[in-house]
Amino acid sequence: DAGVIQSPRHEVTEMGQEVTLRCKPISGHDYLFWYRQTMMRGLELLIYFNNNVPIDDSGMPEDRFSAKMPNASFSTLKIQPSEPRDSAVYFCASSFYRDSTYEQYFGPGTRLTVT
Amino acid sequence: QKEVEQNSGPLSVPEGAIASLNCTYSDRGSQSFFWYRQYSGKSPELIMSIYSNGDKEDGRFTAQLNKASQYVSLLIRDSQPSDSATYLCAVNRPQGAQKLVFGQGTRLTINP
Numbered sequence: 001d002a003g004v005i006q007s008p009r010h011e012v013t014e015m016g017q018e019v020t021l022r023c024k025p026i027s028g029h030d031y032l033f034w035y036r037q038t039m040m041r042g043l044e045l046l047i048y049f050n051n052n053v054p055i056d057d058s059g060m061p062e063d064r065f066s067a068k069m070p071n072a073s074f075s076t077l078k079i080q081p082s083e084p085r086d087s088a089v090y091f092c093a094s095s096f097y098r099d100s101t102y103e104q105y106f107g108p109g110t111r112l113t114v115t
Numbered sequence: 116q117k118e119v120e121q122n123s124g125p126l127s128v129p130e131g132a133i134a135s136l137n138c139t140y141s142d143r144g145s146q147s148f149f150w151y152r153q154y155s156g157k158s159p160e161l162i163m164s165i166y167s168n169g170d171k172e173d174g175r176f177t178a179q180l181n182k183a184s185q186y187v188s189l190l191i192r193d194s195q196p197s198d199s200a201t202y203l204c205a206v207n208r209p210q211g212a213q214k215l216v217f218g219q220g221t222r223l224t225i226n227p
Contacts, residue, residue, distance in 0.1 A: 101164070
């Protein structure tokens with residue numbers, strides 16, 4: 001089975017530009033998560049969806065960040081306008097119910113550099 | 116106090132020895148505990164999950180959970196150079212069972 005798919009794998013953009021990150025979860029998984037990882041702050045949860053509905057976006061840093069999940073097989077994370085401090089690796093993860101809990105599986109990540 | 120704490124390392128272990136990684140958490144209501152392995156430049160990979168007190172073994176890996184003391188550990192037997200990576204401990208938040216809080220990770224190096 002294909003794992004979580006993310007695109008692009010690398011993104012370099014200038015400050016002020018709009019950035020869109022894409023994610024395809026594992027088929028059959030009903031939860032989707034967006035994380036950000038930096039050396040300083042580690043791995044942080046930004047937002048998660050259940051059955052395409054946003055459940056908790058308390059980790060989204062600012063209004064510049066938005067996420068959507070129009071269907072069960074696609075989600076986007078958008079940053080507009082981007083700033084240098086948004087530079088990080090962004091991971092998408094998905095999960096399904098097993099053994100009374102959900103195990104999350106991560107995609108390869110998108111390395112974002114904002115200059 | 117951080118929600119999930121790990122020694123950042125680096126932890127250096129000779130090949131063939133047992134590597135012991137530890138994690139403490141602050142929320143007594145947490146029910147699910149996970150260990151992820153992350154190679155440099157790669158994404159976290161789930162290697163163990165544990166939900167009940169005691170030990171859970173999977174190949175060379177053993178996860179140990181002690182809810183009374185609020186700690187989780189991961190033992191790697193017969194350590195191999197390919198085990199060199201950062202190991203992340205993750206704990207669920209009771210109020211949002213799907214929400215995981217990750218520790219900063221322990222960098223493990225296995226020396227041939």
